[in-house]
Amino acid sequence: MSQPRLIEVRKNILRQNDVVARELREQFRGTGVFVVSLVSSPGSGKTAFLEKILTLLAPEFRVAALVGDLATENDAQRLARSGAPVKQITTGTLCHLEAAMVRDALLSWSLADLDFLFIENVGNLVCPSSYDLGENLRLVLTSVTEGEDKPLKYPTIFNSADVAVITKIDLAAAVEFDENAACASIAAVRPGMRIFQVSSKSGAGVGAFLDFLRAERTRSRATAVAEP
Ligand SMILES: Nc1nc2c(ncn2[C@@H]2O[C@H](COP(=O)(O)OP(=O)(O)O)[C@@H](O)[C@H]2O)c(=O)[nH]1
Numbered sequence: 001m002s003q004p005r006l007i008e009v010r011k012n013i014l015r016q017n018d019v020v021a022r023e024l025r026e027q028f029r030g031t032g033v034f035v036v037s038l039v040s041s042p043g044s045g046k047t048a049f050l051e052k053i054l055t056l057l058a059p060e061f062r063v064a065a066l067v068g069d070l071a072t073e074n075d076a077q078r079l080a081r082s083g084a085p086v087k088q089i090t091t092g093t094l095c096h097l098e099a100a101m102v103r104d105a106l107l108s109w110s111l112a113d114l115d116f117l118f119i120e121n122v123g124n125l126v127c128p129s130s131y132d133l134g135e136n137l138r139l140v141l142t143s144v145t146e147g148e149d150k151p152l153k154y155p156t157i158f159n160s161a162d163v164a165v166i167t168k169i170d171l172a173a174a175v176e177f178d179e180n181a182a183c184a185s186i187a188a189v190r191p192g193m194r195i196f197q198v199s200s201k202s203g204a205g206v207g208a209f210l211d212f213l214r215a216e217r218t219r220s221r222a223t224a225v226a227e228p
């Protein structure tokens with residue numbers, strides 16, 4: 001008897017999240033900020049990649065970031081080295097960010113003063129996939145050190161994302177990373193999914209990714225103007 005009730009409670013939480021996520025999406029659209037979230041397992045390189053992105057975009061755009069972890073302000077401190085405004089969200093025991101946490105963290109910021117907002121989710125390949133944060137673009141990161149078959153084992157997180165980013169490619173040879181097998185795993189789950197390969201250490205592939213981000217922001221703004 002307890003199983004259906006648990007499922008019902010979970011559905012209600014998800015429904016509430018979707019309502020707040022919809023409000024956030026409207027707010028993002030109205031203020032013109034382009035919002036990008038990052039999901040992956042812990043240690044895939046989200047913070048390293050985000051620090052690189054913030055540092056490279058900051059001279060050109062108004063950028064800011066929210067970062068979620070169960071505990072510590074460590075990642076916010078790392079990201080703040082870019083000079084961008086950064087806020088840490090600590091979730092306690094929760095393995096994902098929820099839209100209400102994002103809404104509350106943004107209360108003291110003026111979104112109209114931002115071009116890009118980045119949201120680093122809690123490191124987890126399962127929970128974040130169910131929670132819409134109202135973002136324009138969701139990146140799923142997977143590092144060369146995690147093996148090639150993570151997309152096959154955790155298809156839901158790849159299905160909930162828009163773009164895949166293979167990280168730490170500077171380590172590819174050392175771990176005998178099979179690029180073709182990794183791309184085939186992603187394609188098996190999400191045929192046609194856009195894939196970038198980057199190294200936050202060497203900077204390889206980061207320029208191409210930033211060109212893509214700029215183009216996505218421009219495209220999103222053109223759509224918002226065409227459909228007020
Ligand atoms: N060699 C190499 N190490 C990386 C790269 N990106 C991240 N790392 C390392 O991987 C570890 C986890 O990175 P972090 O950004 O904290 O991952 P997160 O948990 O997904 O935010 C750290 O020791 C980083 O220095 C990369 O591109 N190349």
Ligand SMILES: [Mg+2]
Binds near residue numbers: 046047075120
């Ligand atoms: Mg991190």
